[in-house]
Amino acid sequence: MRKMVWILLSTALIFGLQVGTQAAGSNDVEANVVSIQNAEVPAVQTQGNLTDLTLYFEDFESGAVGWTSYDAGNVGDKWHTDLFNAYAGNSWWMGDPLLGGYDNHWLQYLLTPSLDFTDATNPVLTYKLRYDVEAPGGEPPPYDGWDGCNVWVSTDGGTNWSVINPDFPVYNCANLYSFGLEWGMGPGIAGWGGFSGGWVDAQFDLSAYNGQADVMVRFAFASDPAYCTIDDPLLYGYFVDNVSIDDGALNMLYNDADGTATPAEFSTDNGSATGDYWALTTSSSAPPSPVTSMRCDTYTHYGLSDALESPWIIIPIDPLGTPYLSFWLWCNMMDFTGSGGTSLEDYYHVEISTDGIIWNELFYDYGDNTRPGGWGVGWQQYLEGMQFNGNLTLEIYEGQTVKLRWRVITDWDDNGGAGPTDGLYIDDVEVYTIAGLNNDCGTELMHVPMPTSLYFADIGCSVELHNYGLNDQGMIPAFWRENFVPNPLIPWAAIPAGGMELKTWNWGMPGGVGSYFMDAYTMLTGDEDLTNDTSKAGLVDVTAADVLEFGYDSRQYSYEASIYYFNFETGEGPMIRYSPAADGVTDNMDAVSLKGYWREGGTIRIHIYGEGTTTTPGPQITQFDHLITTIYPAWEEIDLSTIPELQGFNHEVWVFYELLNDAGIPHIYGSDYSNFGTDHMFADFGTGMVQSDYDFFGRLVCGVETAYPSWMIDTWLIGGSPVPSGGGNLDWGVLAENTSGQVLNGDVWIDAVYEGTTTIQVIERALVNYQPGWTINRPDNWYPVPAGWPGGNYEWFVRTGVLPSVIWEEDYFDWSKAGAVDLDFDFEANMPLNAPDPFGDLAMTQVDYTVPTEYAVMGTYPNPFNPTTNISFALPADAKVLLSVYDVSGRLVTTLVDGYRNAGIHDVTFDASDLASGIYLYRLEAGEFNVTGKMVLMK
Structure with a gap:
């Protein structure tokens, strides 16, 4: 179950030049179960009553004509002998030839006959092994593997079983999610996950069972509720061959999958069927169509994977508009996260199939009250734009005949809360098209071209504005955004029906080096379809001027x-x-x-x-x-x-x-x-x-090598070095001239570098409209070096450039102070309160070194991180602070700070222990200051 939790990342294979099925890999049942609003503006509008043509409708008032229901977990036995990927001749394969592998929610066993170990002394199980199953990674604690396979033993003829550990190859997972959570066996079920790398030898020491008269061995496989061969055709399943149990020279069992079976043939079994609990009901129905609906009864029914399957539905080629699915529901299932984690426990999938065999995910959801039709919300219509994953758009199925399927998943308990949590109800299933909207505008192809580097003064950006509607539009308000702050694309565009206008602008990257989420959108009054309004350039990384x-x-x-x-x-x-x-x-x-x-x-x-x-x-x-x-x-x-x-x-x-x-x-x-x-x-x-x-x-x-503006800087030591241990004045001079021939905007500042390791910014001044030939001529400066500063060697730099990291030109001299070296000294907390300003009038200037001079995020450390990182920010004045973390889709993950903070430096810890690996964005708002940065969680 490949879970990129809040990123909602799914993967699909592409063969040749054909895009593979985007199926259950995107069904992230590990996704955050807190409803989070997408930060997209404007909010997505649902279709409502915009239906132009109904392709299929069922309200169940005349029964469930053509509909079928079944226990989707009861797939039958899948172990069989087959030539596919065989070691030699046939091999035992846990897989379905129609799928080329396995599906979700399987539990399959291959069992040996009973063996008498009464007189055994050193029995050893050996066999040829191959497994190609979902790789571990991203599991919720304590699990460390998704799908997996292993070997069990029973000493009472198959009544009780326990996992046994191999001599080789060792299990690479100690707690398999599929056995433990999906099939309710709990943590501690070890096994193999991922890929064996082809056929390998396996061996198990069975001497612990000497003296037992009724010993059986079984080869077991279990899969979780998402990510299987449908998502990755390389996931073939579990294979065994040439199975042998030997006690020294005595062979007790042998099976080569080609007819040789001593003392008897293997048998097969699968996870117990849990039953089909879908049925017509009159206990509750959607408001538009009383009195009948379909209900999957989940009350005290555990371990379900119950499916309700529609009849075949024709999606015409090029219908009048885009085809959509809608339905009414009441998800009265409170145990969606009863154990308190982020793993969904009771929930439902909506799936689609073109052959009735392979089912692809449209989306999944659950019964929280923040979700459509939640347990306390009651009946609600589910429309495109309401889902937080997947979609209800059926455009890619035009020209095909399809079936729809609602599949209810429950875990093995009902610890999600008290109350009559009696299941999932659905009603008024409709497949329809929307066409011929009068007023519909949107954006496409927002472009922020790479490289996005401060090497350029600005970046030329663009976005297409489209009029998809039937009416001409005279004024279409449109905006582009940097970190969700809108900027108008004026003048407003006038676009005829079916037309397009390209809007361009220059982005000056005012925030400097960093990460910025960029998008653009229209805000047409009376727009009848807001789902196409926004176009995204995504997360744009701005690099320094010398990096492209x-x-x-x-x-x-x-x-x-x-x-x-x-x-x-x-x-x-x-x-x-x-x-x-x-x-x-x-x-x-x-x-x-x-x-x-x-x-x-x-x-x-x-x-x-x-x-x-x-x-x-x-x-x-x-x-x-x-x-x-x-x-x-x-x-x-x-x-x-x-x-x-x-x-x-x-x-x-x-x-x-x-x-x-x-x-x-x-x-x-x-x-x-x-x-x-x-x-x-x-x-x-x-x-x-x-x-x-x-x-x-x-x-x-x-x-x-960036060509920076040229300067002439000369700085020199006059006297005072070495400074006595009790402190004293450092006398120095500087002559600096703008020799670039340009009017410059930037900074001039002094850095003291201690023992080549610590840089202390002593003072700075902004250069605004600084003319060619202007000079800073200060031949008689002095600086009061505090007594508390440690002894050692210092360098005194005068620099021009752009704070904090771009240096145009610099010059320095060496000086020293008597006393002991202290490389851990906190200079920031021990600066003199009064110091002359060499860049202004030679007057005493009060300098407060304990309070930052500007708003800033000073960075995250470590980054990448696992599972915690610290976010440091500076406030030059008391301010109300909002520090939030989002996923890359703009959904709020958590709020770290929401309240007033004093001026100064602040550190906040972000703990992502319950999150999946991926990219996350922090956003700091303080007064009129706002900034966004990127963090990478690597587990």
């Missing part, structure tokens, strides 16, 4: 519910063309690294080519193999600094990531669409290198 990060994806990882990985075979892979000059870079650069998002580790072959045409690379510069060790959500960085041809360059660079195995490992992440990748994104899926319709999350990072 090139890329052509749309940053989908920071706002889409799903990203994808791509399945290439040996010799195939993605290729990205980087064009620095076309991207506005005029200086020569030094390549630093390649960055990429990867699904797993493994060796990849990197080919780097020089400039060619816009569709064909030039000559190969170099190639090398690289071991990927860092996986999403952290970037893998591949060093390029030792490649001579990429030092001091500005030409185009092509990078080809060649796969070295048919398993496609490692898989690169990307998106199933590409907005801005034309002539940049290429792929070879076995048909040669061609333009790709998909984005790949791969970046080229370069360093550049």
